[in-house]
Amino acid sequence: MNSHAREGWIRSEGLRLRYVEWGDAAAPAIIALHGLRSFAYTWEPVALPLADHVRFIALDQRGRGQSDWDPQRRYHAEHYVRDLEVLAEELGLKRFVMLGHSMGGTNAFVYASQHPQHVAALVIEDMGPGASGSSAGAERIRRELQSTPGHFTSLAEAGAFWRQQRPDISDAALQARVEHSMMTESGGGVVWRHDAEGIAHARLSASPEHLVDLWPHVDALRVPTLLLRGARSDFLSAATAEEVARRNPHIRRVEVDGAGHYVHDDNLPAFQAALNAFLADPALAGWIQGGRA
Secondary structure, three states: OOOOOEEEEEEEOOEEEEEEEEOOOOOOEEEEEOOOOOOHHHHHHHHHHHOOOOEEEEEOOOOOOOOOOOOOOOOOHHHHHHHHHHHHHHOOOOOEEEEEEOHHHHHHHHHHHHOOOOEEEEEEEOOOOOHHHHOHHHHHHHHHHHHOOOEEOOHHHHHHHHHHHOOOOOHHHHHHHHHHHEEEOOOOOEEEOOOHHHHHHHHHOOOHHHOOOOHHHHHHOOOOEEEEEEOOOOOOOHHHHHHHHHHOOOEEEEEEOOOOOOHHHHOHHHHHHHHHHHHOOHHHHHHHHHOOO
């Protein structure tokens, strides 16, 4: 298995951003985008089984992981999409599959509708119109942003916090979250690796022009699209997921049992099975051929 992770860097809007990739650089590419408070390595368990035949590229979106924090707190879709444009250009990617979870799903929707010539297919994990604005999950996330501690005495305490926030998270996903989203200070104690204050400020004080209406982007899609919803999700409702698939025949909807909003963390085997079946669809044969460098 081609499982060795490689790290690279791009520069976008003055920020130095890291990406992590697995697989042969000449293979068809998938670009994966994490959620609001996540990191590139959240995709490692998804990438590894694909690494023998796919180039899997995960971006630390600005303010997260090893990427620079934005001093102007430009944590909005238009800037994330600009980062994607730079990533695709720098890596010479002409046609690829996009995979996005939550906030990353919004960014993938927007990029795909604006750059249809580059996107061979789209995979969206638990994101849809209205989900980030008025759902119970959106309210939960806003409460978490306001109440999450900025400092912990130890990694064990940080892990206990994550377990309380995400009781269904697998042990492996919890370990990865502590490892990649926390860092130890020189004087002791543990703090967030991502720009917690800046991201919270951008999310909680977003003006109307920063809020994305996803319906036009859903309607504009003309590529095979897989919408994965956690059956226990409080974020993307079953009714909205059903309406998304009804309005656009290019979109197929799959409910993943035993999972909430964080589908690939909560039920990785079912997530992988749905993704593998989608990528094996004959409709994506053109991506396999056109995606090779």
